Amino acid sequence: MIQRSDSASYTKGYVTDGTKRNVFHFDTCTPTKFFTYLSAGLPIIINKEFSYIVSLVKRYDYETLKANVKKAKEVLSMKNHISRLIEFYKQACKESANG
Numbered sequence: 001m002i003q004r005s006d007s008a009s010y011t012k013g014y015v016t017d018g019t020k021r022n023v024f025h026f027d028t029c030t031p032t033k034f035f036t037y038l039s040a041g042l043p044i045i046i047n048k049e050f051s052y053i054v055s056l057v058k059r060y061d062y063e064t065l066k067a068n069v070k071k072a073k074e075v076l077s078m079k080n081h082i083s084r085l086i087e088f089y090k091q092a093c094k095e096s097a098n099g
Helices: 023-039 051-059 062-075 078-098
Strands: 013-015 044-046
Touching: 023 044, 023 051, 023 062, 044 051, 051 062
Parallel strands: 013 044
Antiparallel strands: none
16 A cells, blocks of 8 residues: 555556456455555556446546545544444443353
């Protein structure tokens, strides 16, 4: 994963590995790479085999996608949801202890 401090050293992202040797890897890691590159603000080169990602790029402009990823990253961040997670663990521990 590209860390914010590392992203300045990259000039573009490639989403091109279309070997499909491992379909699960292909279907799950490729979108992650795409959104990581968007989050880092990198221009992205995408293989046409990634039809879903290509359709996103054609449907929305790059700046809109980048802004939406940034907004989602802020809204869904751990700092906004840590209290819910702590309460979940407390409840799970309480239920486990009561058994």
